[in-house]
Amino acid sequence: MNYQEVWQAALGELELTLSKANFTTWFKQTGLLALDDCAATIAVPNAFTKTWFEKKYHAAILKALSHASSGTVKNVLYQVDARPVSTSPIMDTGRPTDRFTASAAAVSQKTSFSPDPTNVFGMNPKYTFESFIVGKQNEMASAAAKAIVDRPGQIYNPLFLYGGVGLGKTHLMQAVGNAIIARLPQTRVLYCTCERFTNDFIQSVRGGRAKDFRDQYRNVDLLMIDDIQFIAGKKETQEEFFNTFNHLHQTNKQIILTSDRPPKAILAEERLLSRLEWGLTSDIGQPDFETRLAILEAKCKEKNFSIDPDILNIVANTITSNIRELEGALIKIMANCQLRNIAPSTEFVKQLLQSFSSSAGKRSTTPKQVLAIVAEYFDVPMVELLGASREKRLAHPRQVAMYILRQELKVSYPAIGVEVGGRDHTTAMHAFDKVSHNKDEDLKLKQDLEVLKEKIYSQTA
Numbered sequence: 001m002n003y004q005e006v007w008q009a010a011l012g013e014l015e016l017t018l019s020k021a022n023f024t025t026w027f028k029q030t031g032l033l034a035l036d037d038c039a040a041t042i043a044v045p046n047a048f049t050k051t052w053f054e055k056k057y058h059a060a061i062l063k064a065l066s067h068a069s070s071g072t073v074k075n076v077l078y079q080v081d082a083r084p085v086s087t088s089p090i091m092d093t094g095r096p097t098d099r100f101t102a103s104a105a106a107v108s109q110k111t112s113f114s115p116d117p118t119n120v121f122g123m124n125p126k127y128t129f130e131s132f133i134v135g136k137q138n139e140m141a142s143a144a145a146k147a148i149v150d151r152p153g154q155i156y157n158p159l160f161l162y163g164g165v166g167l168g169k170t171h172l173m174q175a176v177g178n179a180i181i182a183r184l185p186q187t188r189v190l191y192c193t194c195e196r197f198t199n200d201f202i203q204s205v206r207g208g209r210a211k212d213f214r215d216q217y218r219n220v221d222l223l224m225i226d227d228i229q230f231i232a233g234k235k236e237t238q239e240e241f242f243n244t245f246n247h248l249h250q251t252n253k254q255i256i257l258t259s260d261r262p263p264k265a266i267l268a269e270e271r272l273l274s275r276l277e278w279g280l281t282s283d284i285g286q287p288d289f290e291t292r293l294a295i296l297e298a299k300c301k302e303k304n305f306s307i308d309p310d311i312l313n314i315v316a317n318t319i320t321s322n323i324r325e326l327e328g329a330l331i332k333i334m335a336n337c338q339l340r341n342i343a344p345s346t347e348f349v350k351q352l353l354q355s356f357s358s359s360a361g362k363r364s365t366t367p368k369q370v371l372a373i374v375a376e377y378f379d380v381p382m383v384e385l386l387g388a389s390r391e392k393r394l395a396h397p398r399q400v401a402m403y404i405l406r407q408e409l410k411v412s413y414p415a416i417g418v419e420v421g422g423r424d425h426t427t428a429m430h431a432f433d434k435v436s437h438n439k440d441e442d443l444k445l446k447q448d449l450e451v452l453k454e455k456i457y458s459q460t461a
């Protein structure tokens, strides 16, 4: 038996029994390391996940693996294996020489819960113009992006794309990069997230390697910075970005930026804002029904999956605000049909979407509930959490609460300010940026967030 398929099938079953949030939080970076005799060894990204699996999910994992292997698997062990799934060279070649990464690659191809494979430029080779469906909401953005491929650095410079989460900003930006590389392979392309830019900058300053940083970021023909909103409030990084920008712009090198907020909301500085006016700012809105349907059809075709048009209609009608979720729902339907070897029926799909509908789940959690969970978790009284004191024991839980309200419930910044003791929206924005940034380096914070998310979704599941 092919044990990658076994883990695939087990994941399929686990996904059905858990909330989407739990499933992605815990199972995203797992893989099947080995299957010896009757024992399966599961690779987990850190010790925390290992403990969590042993304590909480062991029975479910064992059951799913037992089902998936027709009873062969009788025991499960967990092993910390921190090799990053996304950057493994195996992912690029697809050579099945390494058990863990090969199975992780298989997961990533079949479903969306693992990081996508990347090419040498750190971009996803699947993000092309061919696979990008154009509708009213992204017509202008995609036309501008295409124009840039023909004449980089000469028309819209910079191109600033902004829009909500999961609406195709990263896809469109990388489509430009991929198309330019395909057309002019010698072009020097640099794609990075804003976090990466920020970290590289900070590290280079600390290590006295400012020149290296400049060499890297200024000797390019195309610079793409994804999610530039994270630069908000970072003064030195903004300054460096300003200098990088000027250097590239003066030499007619193309710059593309994406953000989930319009420029004014992230760049306090007039001179930075005025630079953006040299180029084109285009927003990407929510897709209408026709576009959602077209996207679903395209994804089915790409994956060679035939499905009744009525069913696609149901999916397009149910998931309306986020293309990533739309795709996720389709993948879930496909995985389940393949697993059970049945053609999807309308009933079945409706049922699946119900359990899938994380946004419905999210909507049913109120900000008040989140605040109560956070207060309890950090053991601080609600009045103090909402109060004016800036003591650290209160300020930290408060910032975490604001982060969760934004990240999970998608509450607007002004509304978060109101909920959390009548604060200004800039306080909420600052809290969000701070927690987003710190969580990658601060393991304790990361774990707190995971546990809190778990509590929030298990309460409202």
Ligand code: ADP
Residues within 6 Å of the ligand: 131, 132, 133, 134, 138, 163, 164, 165, 166, 167, 168, 169, 170, 171, 172, 295, 323, 324, 327
């Ligand atoms: P964002 O960066 O805005 O959060 P992404 O670019 O990551 O969103 O898009 C989320 C997912 O939806 C990706 O898998 C992407 O391929 C897909 N997607 C988004 N917009 C489109 C589109 N217009 N056509 C096809 N797929 C799309």
Ligand code: MG
Residues within 6 Å of the ligand: 169, 170, 171, 226
């Ligand atoms: Mg993105």
